[in-house]
Amino acid sequence: MKIAEKTVAQFHYVLKDEAGDEIESSHGGDPMAYLHGANNTLVGLENALAGKEAGDKFSVTLQPEEAYGERQEDMNQRIPVKHLQGAQKWAPGMTAVVQTEQGQRQVTVVKVGKFMVTVDINPPLAGKVLTFDVEVVDVREASEEEVQHGHAHGVGGHHH
Ligand code: ZN
Numbered sequence: 001m002k003i004a005e006k007t008v009a010q011f012h013y014v015l016k017d018e019a020g021d022e023i024e025s026s027h028g029g030d031p032m033a034y035l036h037g038a039n040n041t042l043v044g045l046e047n048a049l050a051g052k053e054a055g056d057k058f059s060v061t062l063q064p065e066e067a068y069g070e071r072q073e074d075m076n077q078r079i080p081v082k083h084l085q086g087a088q089k090w091a092p093g094m095t096a097v098v099q100t101e102q103g104q105r106q107v108t109v110v111k112v113g114k115f116m117v118t119v120d121i122n123p124p125l126a127g128k129v130l131t132f133d134v135e136v137v138d139v140r141e142a143s144e145e146e147v148q149h150g151h152a153h154g155v156g157g158h159h160h
Contacts, residue, residue, distance in 0.1 A: 076110055083098050
């Protein structure tokens, strides 16, 4: 079965930056599962996955506009330190998670004060050229429930 609209694909990936250094990898854990055609994953990655089947391996390099977008200037915000999640102590350059009205968002710590912290709310991978080494593990038809919810269920997907 080939990856197309209303299929759920599982894949392993290694994500590398422009220098070829590994940023993150799914190997050693569950593969990533996504519902194709539902904006579950980066648009450039989804385009490269279309038509692939289980066992296919490929690499795709995404420009920032196909991935996390260009970095925006003046995206610094001051927020209470206690709103940062992911570590006990903070230092400039660290990545933190904050809850916003739109859900979780990753930010980069710029300056740390006693009670307030300055964060850059650009996505940490904004402005970067990213390469994904992908291995497709499984492709199946999406269930009606998955199509309705707009995301994959089960291993590597959403758990309710
Ligand atoms: Zn669901």
